[in-house]
Amino acid sequence: MSTHTGHPAQQGPEPLDLNDPRLSRFDIVQEGARRDDIEIVHYEPQVVAGSKAERRLTRTVAMMFLLTGAAATAFLIIYIWWPWRWEAGRGGDKWYTPLLGLTLGVALLGIGFGILTWGKKLLAKEVSIQDRHDQPGSPEDRRIAGETLLYMADELGVKRRPLLGASLLAGLLPVGAVAAAPLVGGLISNPHKNNQMFTTGFQPQDGKKIRLVREDGRPIRPADISAGGQLTVFPGIDGGVSNKHADSPTLLIHLREDDAQKSRAANQRKGHGDYMWGNYVAFSKICTHAGCPASLYEQQTNRLLCPCHQSQFLITDNAKPVFGPANRPLPQLPIEVDEEGFFVAKSDYTETIGPDFWERP
Amino acid sequence: MKRRKFEVAALPAKTAGALDDRFQAATPLRKVLNKVFPDHWSFLLGEIALFSFIVLLLTGTFLTFFFEPAMTEVVYNGSYAPLRGTPMSAAYASSLDLSFDVRGGLIMRQMHHWAALLFMASIVVHMLRVFFTGAFRKPRETNWIIGSLLFWVGFLAGFTGYSLPDDGLSGTGLRIASGIMLSIPVIGSWLTSSIFGGEFPGTIIISRFFIAHVLLIPALLLALISVHLGLVFKQKHTQWPGPGRTNENVVGERFFPRYVLKQGGFFMVVFGVIALMGGLFQINPIWYFGPYEAWVVSAASQPDWYVMFLDGSTRLMPAWEISIPIGDGYVIPPLFWPTVVLPGILVGLSLMYPFLEARRLKDYKHHNLLQRPRDVPARTAAGAMAVAFFIVLTLSGGNDVIADKFHISLNAMTWAGRIGLLVVPPLAYYLTYRICLGLQQHDREVLAHGVETGIIKRLPDGRFVEVHQPLSAADGHDGHGPALDYVGWVVPKKMNRLGALGPAIRGFFYPIEKPAEAPVSPGHPPVEPRPEREEIGSGESRR
Numbered sequence: 001m002s003t004h005t006g007h008p009a010q011q012g013p014e015p016l017d018l019n020d021p022r023l024s025r026f027d028i029v030q031e032g033a034r035r036d037d038i039e040i041v042h043y044e045p046q047v048v049a050g051s052k053a054e055r056r057l058t059r060t061v062a063m064m065f066l067l068t069g070a071a072a073t074a075f076l077i078i079y080i081w082w083p084w085r086w087e088a089g090r091g092g093d094k095w096y097t098p099l100l101g102l103t104l105g106v107a108l109l110g111i112g113f114g115i116l117t118w119g120k121k122l123l124a125k126e127v128s129i130q131d132r133h134d135q136p137g138s139p140e141d142r143r144i145a146g147e148t149l150l151y152m153a154d155e156l157g158v159k160r161r162p163l164l165g166a167s168l169l170a171g172l173l174p175v176g177a178v179a180a181a182p183l184v185g186g187l188i189s190n191p192h193k194n195n196q197m198f199t200t201g202f203q204p205q206d207g208k209k210i211r212l213v214r215e216d217g218r219p220i221r222p223a224d225i226s227a228g229g230q231l232t233v234f235p236g237i238d239g240g241v242s243n244k245h246a247d248s249p250t251l252l253i254h255l256r257e258d259d260a261q262k263s264r265a266a267n268q269r270k271g272h273g274d275y276m277w278g279n280y281v282a283f284s285k286i287c288t289h290a291g292c293p294a295s296l297y298e299q300q301t302n303r304l305l306c307p308c309h310q311s312q313f314l315i316t317d318n319a320k321p322v323f324g325p326a327n328r329p330l331p332q333l334p335i336e337v338d339e340e341g342f343f344v345a346k347s348d349y350t351e352t353i354g355p356d357f358w359e360r361p
Numbered sequence: 362m363k364r365r366k367f368e369v370a371a372l373p374a375k376t377a378g379a380l381d382d383r384f385q386a387a388t389p390l391r392k393v394l395n396k397v398f399p400d401h402w403s404f405l406l407g408e409i410a411l412f413s414f415i416v417l418l419l420t421g422t423f424l425t426f427f428f429e430p431a432m433t434e435v436v437y438n439g440s441y442a443p444l445r446g447t448p449m450s451a452a453y454a455s456s457l458d459l460s461f462d463v464r465g466g467l468i469m470r471q472m473h474h475w476a477a478l479l480f481m482a483s484i485v486v487h488m489l490r491v492f493f494t495g496a497f498r499k500p501r502e503t504n505w506i507i508g509s510l511l512f513w514v515g516f517l518a519g520f521t522g523y524s525l526p527d528d529g530l531s532g533t534g535l536r537i538a539s540g541i542m543l544s545i546p547v548i549g550s551w552l553t554s555s556i557f558g559g560e561f562p563g564t565i566i567i568s569r570f571f572i573a574h575v576l577l578i579p580a581l582l583l584a585l586i587s588v589h590l591g592l593v594f595k596q597k598h599t600q601w602p603g604p605g606r607t608n609e610n611v612v613g614e615r616f617f618p619r620y621v622l623k624q625g626g627f628f629m630v631v632f633g634v635i636a637l638m639g640g641l642f643q644i645n646p647i648w649y650f651g652p653y654e655a656w657v658v659s660a661a662s663q664p665d666w667y668v669m670f671l672d673g674s675t676r677l678m679p680a681w682e683i684s685i686p687i688g689d690g691y692v693i694p695p696l697f698w699p700t701v702v703l704p705g706i707l708v709g710l711s712l713m714y715p716f717l718e719a720r721r722l723k724d725y726k727h728h729n730l731l732q733r734p735r736d737v738p739a740r741t742a743a744g745a746m747a748v749a750f751f752i753v754l755t756l757s758g759g760n761d762v763i764a765d766k767f768h769i770s771l772n773a774m775t776w777a778g779r780i781g782l783l784v785v786p787p788l789a790y791y792l793t794y795r796i797c798l799g800l801q802q803h804d805r806e807v808l809a810h811g812v813e814t815g816i817i818k819r820l821p822d823g824r825f826v827e828v829h830q831p832l833s834a835a836d837g838h839d840g841h842g843p844a845l846d847y848v849g850w851v852v853p854k855k856m857n858r859l860g861a862l863g864p865a866i867r868g869f870f871y872p873i874e875k876p877a878e879a880p881v882s883p884g885h886p887p888v889e890p891r892p893e894r895e896e897i898g899s900g901e902s903r904r
């Protein structure tokens with residue numbers, strides 16, 4: 001079959017006799033296209049049958065498919081026999097996933113490029129033109145559709161029998177509410193149950209003050225932190241060091257003498273005169289912006305940085321936000337040392353912990 | 362009795378006949394097989410999203426066989442020694458098992474993650490293509506809206522999936538998400554508490570995200586994608602202007618056999634690239650992050666790329682709090698504006714854009730031909746402005762990393778972002794507008810005076826001029842051909858594009874058909890009045 005350049009099929013009503021034995025298969029295809037308002041205006045094989053170019057392309061495509069077979073086989077062999085379990089140190093396992101990816105990728109790319117080459121290089125190029133037929137329906141058709149819909153409304157007689165419409169509505173509305181009720185009722189949860197948004201694990205239990213403990217649960221003596229040092233502390237209660245009390249992690253800082261004086265003065269100004277114990281100060285670690293732990297403490301400037309959105313808090317000035325998007329200071333935990341010499345919280349935080357919200361007083 | 366001979370050769374035809382008897386498939390099948398699709402490399406961007414989605418479904422189903430969506434506390438006892446004995450949630454432990462104790466689980470996890478990133482990236486690039494070429498205009502506004510929704514639903518799919526492993530990084534993301542929900546005025550605390558089942562983090566959020574991630578959101582995506590494709594099929598694809606191409610026809614290839622082969626091959630290529638990435642490029646190594654603990658975070662905590670612009674907007678937002686002194690006092694925290702209001706505006710703007718533009722231009726006609734971005738400077742410039750806005754925000758989402766790597770003050774980076782967000786987009790608008798006008802002018806110049814040849818001629822009076830090769834044959838009176846009209850398509854600007862020099866190396870991005878050779882059917886009069894116009898559309902050399 002050589003070049004078929006659109007010998008334009010007659011526009012007139014002269015359908016091809018498909019039973020004509022002289023018709024080639026392409027003629028039939030072209031007739032089918034014509035019936036769909038498609039004209040194949042250009043159809044040109046890219047390679048001559050039996051030519052060197054065709055043999056070369058055929059070999060290329062075949063090579064790609066064979067490459068796929070080889071890569072897929074390699075994938076299976078690696079999948080089954082390569083050592084894959086994680087071992088400390090340099091195990092062969094670290095090559096397992098890359099080798100799987102490499103072989104799987106090559107296998108898929110082989111078949112992909114094989115098909116692409118087959119389609120793009122060995123098949124005839126064509127240019128076909130199809131009518132869009134995206135005109136809207138004729139005015140008559142539109143009218144008929146509209147009238148049919150209105151006729152249905154007439155038949156139902158919604159206008160003549162208003163009671164039906166009203167009662168249907170009255171019946172359906174509660175049904176809709178019924179559909180929503182279990183979802184809303186099941187999911188809804190009062191955020192202010194047990195005053196949970198305003199309390200933390202440091203809330204004294206049965207009049208007993210809560211100790212500050214480390215991550216491993218051990219209580220802390222003042223001597224445990226050197227000047228300029230800091231420690232993340234938790235309420236010494238059951239589950240205090242867990243996500244159950246995600247609002248309780250606190251940063252206990254041992255300030256240097258001059259910083260401590262500044263801090264004390266700032267505390268006095270705010271009416272938090274007794275919140276510090278000696279040169280020790282404790283602030284909530286939960287950022288008041290979006291709730292990340294504000295955990296990067298810069299000793300030199302006494303700034304605490306939240307790594308999520310870069311809010312910065314000045315520890316010596318009641319942890320006031322000095323840069324970034326946070327709008328309120330980190331709450332301060334009033335601390336003291338109990339008779340056994342361990343840090344305790346005098347009371348719970350007096351301000352709300354964590355991200356801001358509408359009804360925060 | 363004679364046994365009827367069983368003819369194997371007639372079997373396909375008989376089966377096909379039997380099927381058509383029952384389902385009347387022959388005629389609709391012919392229509393589908395014959396359907397004509399226009400071809401251009403930029404029409405394949407959306408396909409990448411579709412194919413990534415298929416890979417996502419395949420790999421995601423595999424992952425569900427092993428993942429345990431529970432926040433029950435367990436003690437890890439798997440192969441990865443550094444975390445052995447650590448208490449963690451069952452979700453995190455099973456994600457670790459997927460990475461270390463399920464054979465081939467890690468590559469599936471990584472392919473799933475890479476496919477998700479590719480899905481979102483190809484949606485964005487596809488959207489830019491549709492925007493800059495005006496493919497969203499009537500009658501395709503519905504599909505533009507569905508496409509925009511696909512981005513946001515994909516965003517949700519990505520975020521819920523990213524949160525599932527319950528590792529240190531994703532837990533921090535979840536914490537921020539809870540902060541964002543809390544910031545919504547009036548209902549914030551109730552909404553957060555209802556979604557998390559109490560105070561953050563609660564014990565149920567992973568299970569809820571799981572069912573959203575594996576059932577609700579994929580179902581929604583699947584429905585939207587089906588309608589999206591169905592509408593492309595029904596409304597037929599747009600096409601670039603060119604020889605024989607009009608607003609009323611589609612010029613291209615029939616669906617079968619060549620087009621469908623190319624699609625199939627392309628799917629395997631996308632699949633293959635995802636497999637290579639999933640195997641060779643590590644992504645989200647959750648075992649380094651540890652389980653989520655509310656008090657642990659590290660610097661350089663960045664979300665996936667498509668969330669970074671919101672992270673950036675959050676970082677740039679000044680600490681403006683609105684207090685309402687009624688009763689005990691109420692606040693609207695600054696977090697509300699960049700994370701709830703901004704995305705809301707972006708969704709609204711993108712959904713409305715086709716209608717806004719149609720209203721501004723009073724253009725309510727059908728458009729099936731695409732526009733070159735340079736021909737619509739206002740739209741192109743607006744698009745560039747949006748892209749600039751997005752880039753400033755995305756860079757700001759990683760400003761701590763930039764500050765660290767380039768030894769810049771972090772505060773300076775924040776200020777650069779704040780000022781940049783106000784200055785860069787208008788600048789991008791202005792520059793793009795001017796570039797569009799310049800390109801338009803150059804097109805007209807070439808049409809009027811011809812292509813620069815690089816040959817310098819000295820005139821008798823001593824002046825030097827460059828010889829131009831006119832695009833149309835000289836008609837006698839001034840050595841120039843008649844001035845050609847611009848027809849909305851590429852104007853050849855190099856001699857080899859005219860065939861006057863050796864062929865250019867065939868570009869990857871050029872259309873494969875040779876428009877100059879495409880005869881115009883008598884039933885479809887050419888777009889241009891003169892036949893030599895066909896050369897304008899020439900996408901490549903003629904020898």
